Amino acid sequence: MTTPRTPLLVGDGLRKSFGRTQALDGAGLSVSTGEVLAIMGASGSGKSTLLHCLAGIVRPDSGTISYGGADLVGMDDKGRSALRRNEFGFVFQFGQLVPELSCLENVALPLRLTGAKRKPAEAEATEWLARLEVDGLAKRRPGDVSGGQAQRVAVARALVTGPKVVFADEPTGALDSLSGEKVMRMLTEAAREAHAAVVLVTHEPRVAAYADREIVVRDGRTVDRELVA
């Protein structure tokens, strides 16, 4: 899993301020197809801002981001939304599932948004729920399942469109350690099988242990884990 591969997503010299707070001060990283990369660091160091920049959610003040050779910083909002919808998947800490929809409808939603008809979308969603071992919850609403189950539904939803990159921001942050381990194992196994890269923000070493490689963010700058004493 650690053989060198062609970088898929590369950020370099990224700077971003919110008012007088400098969240990023020259951060950079690269992730390759099929690679699981953990971004670690203390609270407020800039991890989420870095992930949001790389995912095309937040535009950096300066620096470059290349995705498959395309310039993500210079791309217009329409192009960035299309990329997020078609090429990226997202798993956040909590609250990402639509409460009014069933778990099945939640997983089918990204496919529906890309124009798929209800039946094939739900058939695909059913397969993903089964892979994440939550197919028994298909008809339930997110509010009626456990936190760990909801995160596995969220992982199914992130992967259902066959994304090239999955961005996961503290995906186990609201879970007990046992449920967290299960979510991480399933997320990384499913992503590896699908040859998707994973960019994972976490402050927990146990969670980062599922990654192929770790980088650390300190005061808005990135350092390779191997170089950190």
Ligand SMILES: Nc1ncnc2c1ncn2[C@@H]1O[C@H](COP(=O)(O)OP(=O)(O)OP(=O)(O)O)[C@@H](O)[C@H]1O
């Ligand atoms: N939308 C925003 N508006 C104002 N300040 C922000 C915003 N987003 C981030 N910041 C600030 O930028 C800095 C970096 O925040 P960021 O969320 O990226 O850090 P983090 O390492 O992910 O933190 P945590 O582990 O606590 O989630 C912090 O000082 C934060 O308060």
